[in-house]
Amino acid sequence: MKRFLFVVCVILxxxxxxxxxxxxxxxxxLTRAAIQALPDEVPAFFRDGERMIAHCxxxxxxxxxxxxxxxxxxxxxxxxxxxxxxxGKPLPKNxxxxxxxxxxxxxxxxxxxxVPYAVAxxxxxxxxxxxxxxxxxxxxxxxxKCLVYAGFIAHYAQDMxxxxxxxxxxxxxxxxxxSVLHKGIHEKTDALIEYLELDPSxxxxxxxxxxxDDLMPGIVEEFHAGHxxxxxxxxxxxxxxxxxxxxxxxxxxxxxxATERAREATHFTxxxxxxxxxxxxxxxxxxxxxxxxxxxxxxx
Numbered sequence: 001m002k003r004f005l006f007v008v009c010v011i012l013x014x015x016x017x018x019x020x021x022x023x024x025x026x027x028x029x030l031t032r033a034a035i036q037a038l039p040d041e042v043p044a045f046f047r048d049g050e051r052m053i054a055h056c057x058x059x060x061x062x063x064x065x066x067x068x069x070x071x072x073x074x075x076x077x078x079x080x081x082x083x084x085x086x087x088g089k090p091l092p093k094n095x096x097x098x099x100x101x102x103x104x105x106x107x108x109x110x111x112x113x114x115v116p117y118a119v120a121x122x123x124x125x126x127x128x129x130x131x132x133x134x135x136x137x138x139x140x141x142x143x144x145k146c147l148v149y150a151g152f153i154a155h156y157a158q159d160m161x162x163x164x165x166x167x168x169x170x171x172x173x174x175x176x177x178x179s180v181l182h183k184g185i186h187e188k189t190d191a192l193i194e195y196l197e198l199d200p201s202x203x204x205x206x207x208x209x210x211x212x213d214d215l216m217p218g219i220v221e222e223f224h225a226g227h228x229x230x231x232x233x234x235x236x237x238x239x240x241x242x243x244x245x246x247x248x249x250x251x252x253x254x255x256x257x258a259t260e261r262a263r264e265a266t267h268f269t270x271x272x273x274x275x276x277x278x279x280x281x282x283x284x285x286x287x288x289x290x291x292x293x294x295x296x297x298x299x300x
Contacts (some may be wrong), residue, residue: 195243200261
């Protein structure tokens with residue numbers, strides 16, 4: 001355990017003030033739970049790909065590496081959106097309308113964040129790949145691609161279910177006297193799912209998964225529902241455990257909050273997967289695309 005905590009401290013010192021999402025173990029738990037919650041109408045290869053999808057759910061955080069400065073710079077704002085900076089303006093329907101709004105408000109888009117748009121874009125990428133799967137159901141390349149895309153969806157969707165990713169108060173609430181209330185709360189909250197060792201099968205149990213009627217409005221609704229829990233997170237501030245604290249006595253309110261957020265993250269991720277599958281039935285692929293010819297007979 002001491003060695004593990006040392007490694008965590010080194011990582012945190014390297015990334016500086018980076019706002020991480022649920023820790024990697026948390027994304028693993030949530031992603032596996034989401035796959036287990038899926039109805040049978042989702043293709044078997046996808047449901048059988050639970051471990052691969054969970055593996056890929058780590059990748060957005062792994063990409064935030066100083067050794068890869070271009071992708072790191074692009075990746076950081078994909079994980080959050082500080083809604084207060086929009087001064088009450090509604091979230092636009094796509095990334096470029098959002099950047100235009102930021103320009104009008106005199107703020108840099110990457111300082112506000114893009115997480116709802118990352119969720120929408122990766123869900124539609126998966127929908128296109130699943131449309132390919134419908135046409136070439138035995139193509140292993142397409143199947144692999146779907147699992148990778150699903151990992152990215154999982155990460156961003158689950159980050160969006162962590163209320164501190166949706167606010168300027170992401171790691172402490174600045175007071176009138178200049179002090180900061182609950183500095184360090186972000187790391188404690190991110191660690192909860194992993195710390196409590198929540199069970200994927202329990203999180204998946206009794207989930208009712210239905211596709212979104214309209215993708216972006218559904219994502220925006222989920223965003224605001226998460227943001228509404230900000231006060232609750234700060235009310236729990238003094239009760240949250242520090243990761244690795246073996247002496248922490250379980251606080252029912254904290255466990256209930258973590259379980260509720262974990263079940264909602266499981267639900268939202270699974271809903272996006274089913275939505276992508278439904279959308280794929282309506283996508284018409286370009287006439288020039290011939291995976292059977294280009295990929296070879298071994299994948300057919």
